Amino acid sequence: MRSVCLPPTRRLLRCLLPGAPAAMNRSFSLDVSAPLLRTQALVDGCWVSAAAAFPVLDPATGEEIARVTDCGPAEAKQAVEAAHRAFGSWKQTTAKERSQLLRKWFDLLTQHTEDLAKLITFESGKPLREARGEVSYGASFLEWFSEEARRVYGDIVPSPARDRKILLLKQPVGVASIITPWNFPNAMITRKVGAALAAGCTVVVKPAEDTPLSALALAELAQQAGFPAGVVNVVPCSRERTPSVGAVLCTDPLVDKISFTGSTATGKLLLKMAADTVKRASMELGGHAPFIVFDSADLDKAVGGAMASKFRNSGQTCVCSNRFLVQRGVYDRFMEKMGVAMEAELRLGHGADPDTTQGPLINARAAEKVATQVADAVSRGASVLRGGKRVGVSFMEPTLLAGVTTEMLCMKEETFGPLLPVLRFDTEEEALAIANASSVGLAGYFYSQDLSQVWRVAEALQVGLVGVNEGLLSTPEAAFGGVKQSGLGCEGSKYGIREYLEVKYMCLGGLRP
Incomplete structure (x- = not known):
């Protein structure tokens, strides 16, 4: 591995949407200030290159926007070792010192919102207005955990014996592996890393192969904020090398904690790998x-x-509404209003276009999955009221389906795309039975003005997050986590930092009664 501590050059990249309608066929450029467009890994405070590199593509066009160093197990191991060395001194810093550094990092994210948003848009496809919102959301976790760092309190417990005192101390877990998804390439890192650093842990971040540029830009700003070498490490890698890098981050004895956001299937594999060394794990x-x-x-x-x-994000969020259940008395009016709103408010296009509300899906496989679910629903009797067509390689029209049943794929599996399937129901009991008939339980939403029903349904839904008359839930102050196979532990809120802390019992004996 070759170590280099030099800033990259400024880059201007132009992209064109091929094979799309004329309104979408425009050129867009990514113009980001030089220090933030990083393409190397960050290990032990230095920017380093592996032997190979992999392309990062604009999902709207398929055009290459950068080539990023392709880390393997050796680089991952070196990052873990760097984090382990840094932990020895980082855990000794005061809560106030950690708080101040996190606050500096927050300030830098805020100052560079536009550049960070552009990176999100070009590597994930997210519309620029949403990307700006994500940067603000991501920064808010650094602000929150900069404050929570100074509120990690222990306990003094009344002792049953007069000659001893019982103290419960909270100490950082150690080195944390942070494995993040592509759909929120900024905020999923800050939500995890902010908590870990506030607790006194050090981190090795493996960003999604589709969106490494956002992670590396965050790492650059962490460097500017003044975090010591080895406290924050980032090892990007290609899809081909992800299994071997993930194996290091989940099995290395020097890693004490894993935090992962992604699919349930992948989460199960990571938990199996972590079991041999009994690592702490948070799974979203x-x-x-x-x-x-x-x-x-x-x-x-x-x-x-x-x-x-x-x-939001073209339906590519883990808390995105997936199964729409509408009671018979309001079904027709809801469908009419929904169709009008979709027609008036949604516009496909490149995320850099200020008029775009719906960017591309992350890749062709994602678009194919949505198209398959639409075709399956239609073959089983559903009707397409709006959209329904695939555009180009990675775009999918926002789609409204009526006449949906529980036997259709869209009601059985997560979509991760702009598909809105609506099922008609008669009773509250029927709706709850359908809603809870899933092996996962992350978020759930319902609309009602019946106060008794509000309490009944909120308590009965088998999910970790409930939106009552509200479609957007996430905020740093609130706990974020699911039940059933949607994960372990939670992020955000005062509880998020606890995922990175151990409780040590100290018995102080031999005292004079």
Whole structure:
């Protein structure tokens, strides 16, 4: 591995949407200030290159926007060792010192919002207005955990014996492997790393192969903020090398904790690898969120909530509404209002276009999955009221389906795309039975103005997050985590930092009564 501590050059990249309608066929450029467009790994405070590199593609066009160093097991091992060495001194820093560094990092993210947002847009396809929102959201976790760092309190417990005192101390776990997804390439890193650093842990981040540029830009800003060498390490790698790098991050004895966001299937594999060394693990896995509209609902608010929940990031969020259940008394009016809203508010295009609300899906496989679910639903009797077509390689029209049943694929598996399938139901009991008939339980939403029903349904839904008359839930102050096979532990809130802390019992004996 070759060590280099030099800034990269400034890059200007131009992309064109091939094979798309004329309104979408435009040129867009990525122009980011030089220090933030990093393409090397960050290990022990230096930017380093592996022997090979892999391409990062604009999902809207398929054009290459950068080549990033392709780390393997050797680089991952060196990053873990660097984090382990740094932990010895980092854990000795005061909570105030860690708080101040996190606050500097937050300030730098805020100052560089536009450049960070451009990176998100070009490597993930997310519309620029949403990308700016993600940067603000991601920065908010650094702000929150900069404050929580100074609130990690232990306990003094009343002793049953007069000659001893019982103290419970909270100490950092150690080195944390942070494995993050592509759909929130900024915020999923800050939500995990902010908590880990606040607790006194050091980290090795493996970003998704589709979106490494955002992670490396965050690492550059962490360097500028003044974090000591080895405290924050980032090892990007290609899809081909992900299994071998992941194996190091989940099995190395020097790693004490794993935090992963991704699919349930991948989470299970990582847990198996972590079992041999009994590592602590936080898992934020798949969702299949129900969105229930009862007869008493304010339909305008329900439609607004559905639009926000379903079509954010073109439907590619883990808490995205996936199964829409609408009570018979309001079904027809809801479908009409939903169709009007989709027609008026949604526009396909490159994320860099300020008029775009729906960018591409992350790749062709993602678009194919949505198209397959639409075709399956239609073959089983559903009707396409809006959209339904695939555009180009990675775009999918926002789609509204009526006449949906529980036997259709879109009601059985997570979509991760702009598909809104609506099932008609009669009773509250029926809706809850359908909503809870899933092996996962991350988020759930419902609209009702019946106060008794609000409490009944909120308590009965088998999910970790419930939106009542609200389609957007996430905030640093609130706990984020699922039940059933949607994961282990939680992120954000005062509870998020606890995932990176051990409780040590100290018995102070021999005291004079």
